[in-house]
Amino acid sequence: MLVSYNWLKDYVDLSGTTPEELAEKITRTGIEVESVDPVSEGIKGVVVGYVKECVQHPNADKLNKCQVDLGEETVQIICGAPNVAQGQKVAVATVGAVLPGNFKIKKAKLRGEESNGMICSLQELGYEAKVISKDYSEGIFVFPENVEVGQDAIELLNLHDKILELGLTPNRSDCLSMLGVAYEVAAILGKDVKLPDVPASQATNSTSDYIDIRVDVPEDNPLYVAKIVKNVTIAPSPLWLQNRLMAAGIRPHNNIVDITNYILLEYGQPLHGFDYDRLGSKEILVRRAHEGEKIVTLDDAERTLSADHLVITNGNEPVAVAGVMGGANSEVQPDTKTVLIESALFNSLTVRKGSKDLGLRSEASNRFEKGVDPERVRLAAERAAELMADLAGGEVVEGTVEVDTLKAEPVVIEVTIEKVNRVLGTELTGEEMSQLLDRLKIAHEISEEKLVVTPPTRRGDLLIPEDIIEEIGRLYGYDNLPYTLPRGEFNPGSLTPYQRKRRVTRQILEGTGLYQVLTYSLTSKEKAQKYALETREPITLAMPMSEERSQLRLSVLPGLIEVIQFNQARQNESVAIYEIGSVFLSNGLNELPTEKEHLAGALAGDWMNHAWQGEKKPVDFYVAKGVLDVLFEKLDVASKVEYKPAQIEGMHPGRTAEVSLSGQKLGFVGQLHPSVQKEHDLKDTYVFELDLSLLFNEETKALQYQAIPRFPSITRDIALILDSGVLAGDVKKSILAAGGKLLKEVSVFDVYEGEHMEPGKKSIAFSLKYYDPEKTLTDEEVVKAHDKVLEAVQEQFGASLRGA
Structure with missing residues (x-):
């Protein structure tokens, strides 16, 4: 506002x-x-000038040479405005004047002719183009005849406001x-309000000779008031009225339209002025629109209506969308002589529905949607009629025609003085509270240490005791409320285990070099189910912004792929990103979807590039897996995680692994399928996605510190020949189980397939570390444990020692 x-x-x-x-x-x-x-800031030196003479510039087709009377002197001004003419009273920036933007007016010569000042447009004086009347949007402003030459134009145009x-x-x-x-x-x-003086409506009902009102839907329109003003003369509004409209951001049109806009701003009650002679009947019928019915609105656009929309009709065809915008068929025009003033109370929800469906937002709909004061409906009509008589020379037809089915019971709110003080922390007396409510012009009584409040109809927001407490508190002054410490028992705040693990996850991923991104939760139908960890039917929005954002995602990865594509298309080849975001799993039409948090990452380009040291390492599967290994280690679940080769749509068939945690599917890691990379014009890109709810809810033991071993360890390396299909992880588990309590660590340090190896076989080398924290191991103890390991792998996998 x-x-x-x-x-x-x-x-x-x-x-x-x-x-x-x-x-x-x-x-x-x-x-x-x-x-x-x-x-208009910093403006000075602008006066009213009278154009005594206006002739074409001798040396320029688009310039005029004007002799302008400024009251104390007549000066020559060269002006290029298309609407400048002899006999006009105009705004003149004299020599030495300052216009907005610190633009100073000086004497000048234009094509050989002297110019001593500048005839100004409203834009040059500081008004925005959107609020200037169309008559002056491309030219100078012309004052009405009744202003005095030499008068201060800044005051007349309200530029000091x-x-x-x-x-x-x-x-x-x-x-x-x-x-x-x-x-x-x-x-x-703490001042009084001076209300506009509105004459009371006459008792006679002459207006009924002109118009009959019927309302088919009283629940949508409980109050409709109509007045008639005849013999009006359509003309520009007086300067004071135009100034006030422009200051409020509304463009002046003509005196009738400007008066309705003025009343809307003054009373908050939207009005509409119909050209009575163009209505086509002596009847106003308010009803719901017929399905598919059409109307051309004041913006010259044809709108298709539905049965949800409320319309004003002439008994046959619509002449306005109620509370939103009038129709072009009954618009006030330059030859209008009789005006029908409409002032009404429309249902907020109905107006909001019509405004939204038709894509029409207006000053009127904005107020109807939020609620108008029913007591101002008649007053606004009377005030508008009075102004039309005064400013348009019209004659107000006595009386009004109205339909009134409004049944508004006054709101009565009771609240104790003790509760007001308890909530605000104050020690106000009932009398002090009463004085504050008096200042707000809110009717009330004090009875038995209790306030009984009847809010005025203009304050439709006051409905419950807490509203009254707020009114007292804010007028008393929030700064005056006493400062008090909270009382009672409190528990110190802390993060939940889930929140703590999520924070740790971010720190780990950013520590490994990944950057966090945020992508849309909405995606297209084609991408919604790609890379989903759980197969569900995607959830489609009822009113999507576009087809590209029409469904809730089941995977975070498609958004990250778009980010990689965006970066590489702009020569940012090496990208490492992650996102922690929600996916949405449908539970049918009768239940809300399940929302789960997923972690997804994407890496492309070089993981390491040290040009000076000659080191360069592109991203590969083991880089992506290594990021996850660090994460699992820090979350203390590494021992429960397994990787197994997997075939996933959209992923490389030989470079993708399913990740499981305690036997449950956690997610996957691998390279995008070459066809996907080609489709998105990507270089080799490795991705992962995990279900965080499963990862973070995994039970872990409390961290326990162990002393550094005092006794030396013994390391044994073995190279086992195995079938090509045997997984190193399975062999490692078997080794750990067979080695007993002395075997502390097992790691893979080499895998070999090729020359000197039988077809269908491969060699995997493991390093095994044995130690006892209580004593120094003997060779016999290590050999005994080591033999058990060899027996186990031979029995379970048919493994043999390479070179044996």
Whole structure:
């Protein structure tokens, strides 16, 4: 909401309070003032000038030589505006004047002719193009005839005003009007509110001779008021009205349309002015639209309506989408003579539905969606009729025609004085609370240490006792609330085991050189099921932004592949990234999806490149596996993890392994299939994805420290000839089991296949470390344990010692 400081003065005495001070006070009472902006900053030296003569420049086709009377002198000004003409009163920046942006006006010569000043457009004076009337959007501004030559144009154009931008929350719809802001400011400053003087409606019902109102859906439109103003003259609005609209960010059109917009800003009550003679009937029928019915709205776009939309009709065809926008078929035009003023109360949900479906957001729909004050519906119509009579020369037809089915029971809220003080931590008396509510113009009584409050209809946000406590607290001043320490027993906060492991995981991955990325949880239908650890039907959004973001992901990897592709397409060849993100598993139509956290990583290019030392290592399977090995070791689950060759769609068939934890599938690691790499124009890329819920929920033992062995260890290396299909991991487990308590470590240090090896065979070399923490081992003890190892591998895998 944009609030003109000068306009606000009409309703509240602001003497002694600057705009900046007022903004600070409003913010401290709960409504954030996002900015205080001058309409035009640093401007001076602009006056009203009269164009006595305007002829074409002798040396330029698109320039005019003007003689301009400034009141005390007549000067020559060269002007290139297409709409400048003799007899106009215009805004002139005199020599020495300063325009926005510190643009100083000096004497100049244009194509050989002297120019002593500048005839200005509204844009040059500081107004934004979007709020300037179309009549002056591409030319100079022309004053009405009743201004005086030489008068201060800055004052006339309200350029010295400052605009307060209020950042309103949805519950404070009462401040979507100047009167609503005035009530708020008056309460803050302890001042009275001066309301507009609106004449009472006449008792006669002459308006009924012009129009009949019917409402088919009273639940959508409980109150509809119509007034008639005849013999109007369509013309530009007076300067003061245009200034106020432009300050609020609304472009002036003509006096009738501007008056309806002015009332919307002043009262917060949207109005619509129909050209009565173009309605095509003497009837207004409010109903739901027919399915597929069409209307051309004021923006000249044809809209297709549905039965969810509320329309205003002439008994036959729609002439407006209720609460959203009027129709072009009944628009006020230059030849309009009779205006039908519509002021109504529409259901918030119905208006919101129509606005959203049709893609139409308007100042009117914004207010109806949040709720308007039902007591201002009639007042707004009367005020608009009065202004049309005053500013458009119209005659107000006596009386109104209305349909009123509104049954609004007053809200009564009770709250004890003790509870107010307990919640706020204050020691206010009932009388002090009463004074604060009086300042807010909220009716109330004090009965038996209890406040009985009846909020005004303009404050539809006050519904429960806590709302009243908040009103008292914010007006009393949040800064005045006492500082107190919390009381009671408290437990120190800490991370859950899951949170702690997730944090450790990030530290480990970033420590190994991976960068964290965040990708969309939404993906396309083609990518939704790729690389999924669990096969489920993907969840499709009802209203997706695009086909590329239409389904919830089942895997994090497709997003990382897009990141690798994006980087390599921009010559960033070496990329190492990871993401911890959610995947979404469908549980059918009647249950919410299961959300699980996955860890995914992707590595491409060089893992190490030390040009000076001549070292270069590209990413391969063992780099990706090594990252996971470090992670499993730090999480103390390495002994429970197994890798087995796997065939996974989209992955290289010979360089992919399934990762299991305690016998359950944890995820996979490997290279993308060459066809996938080619499709995405990628170099060799290795990826992994793990189910974090399974990984983090694995039970682990508490960390125990062991002393460094005092006695020496003995190492034995063996090279075993095995069938090519035998997995080194299976052999390692067998060795550890057979070696007994003396065998502490087993590691693979060589694998060989090829020359001097039988077809279908391979050699795997293991290093075995034996030691006893209590004594020095003897050769006999080591040989005994070692023989058991050899017997076990020979029995289980048919292994033989190489070279034996």
